[in-house]
Structures are given as C-alpha cells and as structure tokens.
Amino acid sequence: QQQVRQSPQSLTVWEGGTTVLTCSYEDSTFNYFPWYQQFPGEGPALLISILSVSDKKEDGRFTTFFNKREKKLSLHIIDSQPGDSATYFCAAMGSSGNKLIFGIGTLLSVKP
Template identity: 80%
Template sequence: QQQVRQSPQSLTVWEGETAILNCSYENSAFDYFPWYQQFPGEGPALLISILSVSDKKEDGRFTIFFNKREKKLSLHIADSQPGDSATYFCAASANTNKVVFGTGTRLQVLP
C-alpha cells in the first residue's frame, strides 16, 4: 500500500522550461509535506516543504502548490537548469516521527 504516490516516474525537460512533479497522498492526517532532492551517490537533502495550512510555498525557482481537498500537491521548478537533474522525493508526515516517502521522480534537464 503506497501512501504517497508520485508521477511521472521520470521527466525530461529542456533548460529554461518549467518542470512539474506531481504527488498525491491518502492519509488525511498528514500535515507536513517536504520535498527531498537526491543526486547520484548521495543521500536525499531537504529542498522545500509545506504545511497543510498553506496552499503555496515559494523558494526561489521552486514552488509547491498544495490542494488539501484533493490530497494533491506539485513541485514546480521554474527556469530548469542542468544542475537540477536529480531524483525528487515527495514525503509526508503526521504528528509522529514516521516520514513516508513516495517512489520518486527522476528529472533530467537537457542543455
């Protein structure tokens, strides 16, 4: 049972385009949604996060859009750069120590 789902599994965009990564979840108790970025050979690192009381969070070129009613969120990467090529994990947690991760989206940005 996958509590956090991500799509697409892989995504290729050209440099300068906006990449859109999608995430959905099942558990209504989830109230915190971090996105982690992972480069090959490294562990994931927190990129940006949002609490369920907000519907949008921006940090530079990275924006999370959150729809609580539909249990969906998306990560938009504006002006994509080749250095953004990585795997992106959507995650979710409730008021516990257990963070549930999605299966990831592998992003490739072509120059």
C-alpha cells in the same frame, strides 16, 4: 499499498523550461509535506516543504503547491537548469511527527 503516490517516475525537460512533479496521498492526518532532492551518489537533502495550513510556498525557482481538498501536492521548477537534474522525492508526515512516508521518486533530467 503506497500511501504517497508520485508521478511521473521519470521526466526530461529542456533547459529553461518548467518542470512539474506531482504527488497524492490518502491519509487525511498527514500535515507536513517535504520535497527532497537527491543527486547521484549522495543522500537526499531537503529542498522545500509545506504545512497543510498553507497552499503555496516559494523558494527561488522552486514552488510547492498544496491542495488539501484533493489531497494533492506539486513541485514546480521554473527556468529548469541542467544542475537541477536529480531524483526528487515527495514525502508526508502525520500528526505523530515521528516518521516520513516517501513517494517512489521522480528522476529528472534537464537537457541543455
């Protein structure tokens, strides 16, 4: 059973549009939620992260939202660019702080 559920599995948006990726989880001990970005032929790299004590974090065009009551998080990309085309993984980590649980990933394609 997947502990971190991610949707959609793939998504196509037009350049300039807003991308929204979502994840949900069950384990209420999870308290750290990173998003990783992976380009073809490369390993994942941290894009943005949020702790469960916050509900929003911004970094330029990227914003992650966290809803503790609903156990959901989302990643919003405004003014999406073709260079944003990549696979995005949400993940979660609990209080032990030793390992991440990843979602299945979303393959994003931004068309010019």
